[in-house]
Amino acid sequence: MTLFGTLAQICRTALFGLGRELAAWKPSGARATFGAEAMLSVALSVALANALHLSDTWWAAISGFAVMQTSFAGSVQRAAHRIMGTVIGAALGTLAGPWIGDRPWLFVPALGVIGAVTVYRANGSKAAYAWILGGVTALMVTYEAHKFATVRATAIFAALRVAEVAVGTLACLLVASVFHFGPKWYRKNRTSLAASVARAAGDSGVPSAAILTPPLESARSTRMLLCLQAALSITILASLTYVLHLPGFAQAMVTAIAVLIVPPGLAIDSTRQPVMEKMVQRVAGCLLAGAIGVALLPLMQGQAVLCMLALSIGVWAGCHVQTGREGASYVGRQFTIAFIMVFVQDHHWSADPLPALMRLSGILTGIVVLAAVMLVTSRLYIPPVPQDASR
Template identity: 60%
Template sequence: MPNDQPADSRANRSARRINRRAAASLGALGGILRDAFSALGRELVAIRPSSSRARFGTQAMLSVALAVALAHVFDLTHVWWAAISGFAVMHSKFSACAQRGVHRVLGTIAGALLGATAGPLIGDTPWLVVPLLGMIAGVSVYRALVSDAGYAWVLGAVTSLMVTFEAHRLASASATASFALLRVAEVIVGTLACVAVSALFHAGVQHYRKSRGVAPMPGALAASTADRVDGASHKTALVRSDAARLEASAEARHRRIAWHAAWSVVILASLAYAYDLPGFPQAMVTAIAVLILPASSLGQPTRKPIAARMVQRFAGCLLAGALSLALLPLIGDNALACMLALCAGVWIGCHVQTGSQGASYVGRQFTIAFIMVFVQDHEWSSDPMPALLRLAGIVSGIAVLAAVMAAGTAISRRRAA
């Protein structure tokens, strides 16, 4: 009996500690979700946009519409992926838009080549494919966080994972190559549509400024460049040991995020092979996209920013899915009505994305999910099943990534203890 009481008390203390941590985690997630919807509500109330926000939303709306129209003209298989490319590449500056377009196309081509080569060779051997997919995800996410061409690494990872995984369903090298080629074509069509619209608006703005005699931008750019130089001179005064410590801490965060991506993709790929899950591409994209944090977030602990992005992606996708599934039966297969509804959804999402109330990522994910769910393959359709499968893939990707991060946190705490 004397030996039972300490063991029992230790078990009770451990159980209470686990319950406190679970309650704290649920409370934090609830707070993030509440903040996301509150920020979204404030953005929707302040619906009056500035000229820059209206211009960005209009550019994105026209880019997506042009991408969809071109995809139908060329009879592409996945029209929604061309539409997403038309939105994702868009930037308020033409130079940044063009750079993102180049990175997206080059990353997609590299990923398609890798997938079309590896997929037919090992597509029927899950014990080889699953670790390969995890390695591709981990390496690509790490390089995306530390490289100047991070966007190209993300698109390379997404494309190679899609093509490699689809190879075991297509069951032939020629079919896999055709799938990869169509994937590249869809991205190129959407990217060219986006860059063309951005170039047109850029030329129009420059012409307007010239005709009005407005002062050119180089002065402001020079001032901002001078500020960066002054800031750099102050940074040289940092103690070398502190700089090395910060660099080592950032490197550890990069590796941890890469491991999260690798394990999430391994689990998703294993489930997809075992149960033939059709929503795996969206699940895989979610597991990678949520982890690509902006540079400003990598100098601090990343668990809370990643959790916030997961919650905001879920909120944006949930709202987009609900709105899309409500509109599809009402609009049916009327091409004009579908295009108008698509443009309205993209504009609203861009309005939220460019706001300052803290719901920017919600707006971006709403727009991507709205395009993904609302735009069907080949032609306009009111069939909700493809939309539901894509939404299920997004939710499963968030769930698996959350489980992987929770397991990693528990292991780290146990090692520290």
């Protein structure tokens, strides 16, 4: 009963927070600018991916959004971590996947181990985003390898994955550079008085990823519990997908890992609430984006201009909620990612909602499996590691 009461409270908080954000629709200049940057980054990512005939355009679009931060330095750092993690994860998956893909007794536990190491290292690391991208990419490539059955086909898939991420990341950096250096150039060519006014007005009040305090090392026992939950969740998802060929494994896997990354310094008995909050807000954002997106797809009829317009509006709206302070920030972020999944198909514009629904179903599957694992392990006690043993 306590668990259900906590869940109900989290749902109410997310719902009311989203309502307050939508009611206070007028954004500040900084929030509007961030939304415009993300919107242009996604649009440029899609255009470049289509021009290069990449197979999974939506991965490029998501990269274009996910890398964008409220500061230029933050975007550059996130871009470096995303590229580094993706390249390392793709290489690991290419080397390991073809050799264990036809051995489920080895393949499934190996995926669980990768997920466990990812969550353990990401929690408490200054390079958490690199660990997440590395683990997610390694899982994805390793899983696909068991279907390709050859090193060459796996390497091609991994290379395309890296290319899609690189295109989206490059698009983000190009847009962020224009917004960062453009105003500087403009102010440089103004009078000193106008420049002073511009600098004074530039204080946005929106937190920047570049000035946030670096994460501290989390308690080892807390990280071990989250690591165990990740291992069990990924193992179950991999087993179900291997046997039943469930769609959307990539999204289920990403979900199981992403929501287990918690703020640093939490005690082992304090992790359930933030993880549950992320789960609820992820589901809320995805369901809202799925409902709106699937309803709009038939109206767009696969027309590139209309689809791009709807996509841009959805990205801007999601960024508005994400940068708010009413407790629904993660709803906005997940709404934007899911909205991109709906509108950006593999390599062309389409009114077919089936690919998007399959991806969204993977997210929901990941949430259900992780919730079940958390319920089973919620009472598990992991003793703290002595200080000397951690050296």
